Amino acid sequence: AACELGALMGLKVIACASSDEKIEFAKQHGAELGLNYATEDLKEGLKRITAGEGANIIFDPVGGKYAEAALRAIAWEGRFLVIGFAAGDIPKMPLNLALLKGCDIRGVFWGAWVKKNPAKNRANLEKLVQWAAEGKISSHVDRTFPLAQTAEALKVLGGRQAMGKVILKP
Incomplete structure (x- = not known):
């Protein structure tokens, strides 16, 4: 649903995946563009797609060996969202990249956020249910x-x- 949510928010979603089939799936669910990092360098590909500017927001649910390359491809004052570590490995990244890119690295731990922001969570869930009922997002x-x-x-x-x-x- 991340691609669908990004598209609903008016973002140009670039899906990065390890196969053309996964990219096509992402495009069917809201991604505008795709990058196969099994066949093209992630950092260089993102720079190419964004005309050298880099990505404004990086949503990373995977972590692992591609996290640093993604961070290196972030735009000036971009935001790197750490969602999880599906790859199994917690990446170790040079923090000077945050300084050089003027970017934010933000951990997104939904469970803790829900406890600290119940009213905002309720409003978000209502919006998600509405979008699901309207067929704008799917699972x-x-x-x-x-x-x-x-x-x-x-x-x-x-x-x-x-x-x-x-x-x-x-």
């Missing part, structure tokens, strides 16, 4: 597994095969 389910096949579901996630949610059913 694509890639696969559903019976609970007994949890190990197989985890292999799909670990192998980065899913495009959307993987559901376990009791």
